[in-house]
Amino acid sequence: MARSGASALPNNIAAELRAAGDRSKTVTREQKKNYAELLSRRLAQRFADALRSAFPDILPDSSGKGQESKARSSKGFKKLDVNYSTVELGLGLGVSIKTINFRDATTKRYTKNYTRADGELRAEASDYHERQPYAVMVAVIFLPLDACDDGGKNAPSSFGQAVQVFRFRTGRENPKDPAMLFERVFVGLYDADEKHFGEVTFFDVMSKPPRTGKPATMLSFPQLVQEIVETYDRRNSPRFEWEDAAPEKVTAPPVEEDEEED
Template identity: 65%
Template sequence: MTRPAANPANSVRAELELAGERSSLTTATSKKNYAEVLSRALATRFANELRRSFPGILPDAEGRGQESRARTAKGVKKLDVNYSTAELGLGLGVSIKTINFRDAATGRYTKNYTRADGELRAEASDYHVRQPYAVMVAVIFLPIDACDDAKKDPSSFGQAVKIFRFRGGRDEPTDDPNLFEAVFIGLYETDPARFGEVVFFDVRKAPPKSGRPKDAMTFEELVTEIRRNYDLRNSPVFEWADAQTEILTEPLIDPDEEVEEGEN
């Protein structure tokens, strides 16, 4: 079936189509393969969206450098999106999880939340113990109809926010290494008329118990928020009471403490 074109700036249609035709997948193996291809495609998309601010980020523009390696407290491990430099070590990492199909028994998406959260906890800990200044961001993708299955319990989307909220919120390098600096839920359309359209939700916000969030972000706004989290750690804002704010990009040197040449 020919699907109408979606807005490429706020759509993951190309990534979903690369992963394959969803309706034909019936086995656990085929669904697992679908998730792996989709995650790699999304990793390239995120790296490309971030590349202007983070030159050298992996994967590269052609998708080379998938699951690039970075040092952890337990040796070298793979990372979906990896911005590392000689000066910083690991500066920014983005971990992507996709939960794409309802559980046949419950009709909900919640079956794999605990597993995904456990994987994220281990990943955050491994990187942060060795590199506490690294900024780690998690993005968990769900079909947007996860917002529509609430009955007595919250929707699958609402439950995702409840679970993954406790995996985010690491504001300082001294905070719990098991946490990510920020966690977002990506909600993508599977309906043919709007296939691939996507919005993002910050798990720190209050979700609706049932239905779709009204204060979700676009892809561009998400990229801005990831960059803001990185800047908070590496280029913090300094506010003057009577002047414009400054972005601190280098260690400050007190001019009264500068040592003249030849001074002991």
């Protein structure tokens, strides 16, 4: 069973945000694309480092090598942000990271690229799961915290709409469930204001969001990491629960040889 040292992890991505550049000065389409790509790579490193105690050979490695490493899919090798693969398992765990960082100039909302991001996630999940149905796939979509505040009478906030859209991309509990689904999907909300710059929390899209405003209950980064580890364990090291004893890892009971009756 995988174990993580998640409890000691900082709940802040300020370093990753600053490494991606100055968001306030990122205005052209090309600049925004470069910002998103660099932020995703930095966040992939953060996730891999956080999961490394549970998955020692996870990529990218501690030196940063293995960014967007390749894993076998039904359509050949495809790049994966965070990749834990072994000879025995093939792809055991994959984490896909999407960042949507800028409001649309016309609508003043973050929702313009949701369809594109969902399409990319659908293709990733399908291609990996068709080839390796036991792989555990997790998606994390990052939004600025103020995505919670742009709702109105006729529309939920950008955050609320994100939960509506990406909920259809999750819920794969069994290897026989549809390949296009992820096992888990979370929305990460990061604070871009200087006072709390980089503070981040996470929301499971299977939970009930407020129509507008920030959710009352969120996961910290350490809690998210633990959720990922536990999701992996449920697929690969399921636990059997007794009524009168502590749960234990599922093992096949010993087989007794049949004896002929006298």
